[in-house]
Amino acid sequence: MFKGILVDKTEQDYNAEVKTLEEDVLINGDTLVRVSYSTLNYKDALAITGKSPVIRKFTMIPGIDLAGTVETCSTGKFNPGDEVLLNGFGVGEIQSGGLAQKALLKSDWLIPLPSALSAKQAMAIGTAGYTAMLCVMALEQHGIKPEVGEILVTGANGGVGSFAIAILAKLGYTVVASTGRVEESEYLKNLGATEVMDRSQLSQPGRPLAKERWAGVIDSVGSHTLVNACASTQYGGMVAACGLAQGMDLPGTVAPFILRGITLAGIDSVMRPIADRVEAWDRLANLLDADTLDKASKEISLTQAIDAAHDLIAGKIQGRIVIKMD
Numbered sequence: 109m110f111k112g113i114l115v116d117k118t119e120q121d122y123n124a125e126v127k128t129l130e131e132d133v134l135i136n137g138d139t140l141v142r143v144s145y146s147t148l149n150y151k152d153a154l155a156i157t158g159k160s161p162v163i164r165k166f167t168m169i170p171g172i173d174l175a176g177t178v179e180t181c182s183t184g185k186f187n188p189g190d191e192v193l194l195n196g197f198g199v200g201e202i203q204s205g206g207l208a209q210k211a212l213l214k215s216d217w218l219i220p221l222p223s224a225l226s227a228k229q230a231m232a233i234g235t236a237g238y239t240a241m242l243c244v245m246a247l248e249q250h251g252i253k254p255e256v257g258e259i260l261v262t263g264a265n266g267g268v269g270s271f272a273i274a275i276l277a278k279l280g281y282t283v284v285a286s287t288g289r290v291e292e293s294e295y296l297k298n299l300g301a302t303e304v305m306d307r308s309q310l311s312q313p314g315r316p317l318a319k320e321r322w323a324g325v326i327d328s329v330g331s332h333t334l335v336n337a338c339a340s341t342q343y344g345g346m347v348a349a350c351g352l353a354q355g356m357d358l359p360g361t362v363a364p365f366i367l368r369g370i371t372l373a374g375i376d377s378v379m380r381p382i383a384d385r386v387e388a389w390d391r392l393a394n395l396l397d398a399d400t401l402d403k404a405s406k407e408i409s410l411t412q413a414i415d416a417a418h419d420l421i422a423g424k425i426q427g428r429i430v431i432k433m434d
């Protein structure tokens with residue numbers, strides 16, 4: 109028996125509750141993990157509240173991230189007692205997820221927990237930090253070095269945006285943060301932003317080409333913001349697009365691509381191959397110190413997670429929520 113959040117949907121009702129569950133609710137896996145920590149991403153909050161159709165199979169244990177200890181592994185890839193980490197792969201959407209004391213997973217989805225990180229620290233980073241690292245790696249692979257120029261980070265106060273700023277600053281980049289919450293400028297500057305701009309400068313329809321400014325962009329916002337970011341990227345620069353906080357649309361022109369040779373790189377964290385995950389997590393473990401992670405996260409219990417999901421959707425939460433399973 110173990111405790112977990114169970115989400116159920118009927119024609120009349122959408123319900124999320126902490127329940128005592130039996131192991132036979134866990135199916136389609138070869139590796140049983142005792143979860144020690146999980147986290148609450150925006151996607152998890154959508155799944156718990158039912159605000160968006162994240163869950164594709166009911167009933168479901170939500171939670172796209174988890175860290176814990178292997179109990180059994182029938183493939184032999186991991187040994188009992190190994191500490192592991194999981195992000196995405198449809199977990200918490202079509203496969204029972206991390207917001208429970210146990211999870212049955214495929215060993216191919218798991219990576220070893222980096223030795224420099226505790227399970228709690230890994231969940232303070234979560235999919236948000238891992239996706240930010242993938243965006244930074246994309247800029248690096250495009251040859252954008254710190255000396256080339258300023259990097260724009262949109263959705264700066266969000267999970268992805270905050271980690272993108274912290275990582276870029278640690279690597280020596282000059283970061284300009286775009287936000288709707290300019291009153292949080294001090295927080296963003298403490299993370300490493302050198303300048304903070306109001307997101308309204310980017311969120312309205314703009315011209316096909318604007319003054320060249322950014323060497324690179326990390327965008328978690330989409331829509332007009334992404335289009336305007338492309339239009340103001342320097343010749344040969346790159347924009348890493350990972351999110352849709354403003355919208356899923358892309359109402360722009362091809363001008364920045366065919367006249368300035370800029371590259372728009374799509375970043376997906378969910379189905380990312382294991383080698384990239386291991387690289388991203390090793391880099392995160394080396395770059396982010398314990399103090400930063402402690403300050404950026406708040407620990408709550410599994411029973412508090414459902415209320416926290418509603419608060420997250422209501423925009424009442426700053427920083428990362430880490431969920432202790434015991």
Ligand SMILES: NC(=O)c1ccc[n+]([C@@H]2O[C@H](COP(=O)([O-])OP(=O)(O)OC[C@H]3O[C@@H](n4cnc5c(N)ncnc54)[C@H](OP(=O)(O)O)[C@@H]3O)[C@@H](O)[C@H]2O)c1
Nearest residue numbers: 239263264265266267268287288328351352353354376377
């Ligand atoms: N591709 C992937 O694999 C992947 C992985 C993780 C997340 N994502 C996506 O990336 C996005 C950000 O995720 P997150 O975890 O950082 O979410 P989050 O913590 O909710 O942050 C989103 C941020 O976007 C900004 N924003 C919100 N509404 C906006 C609007 N209408 N116009 C412009 N900006 C707006 C806000 O930043 P300010 O307050 O600073 O303006 C907000 O804090 C989401 O769309 C998420 O689905 C994708």
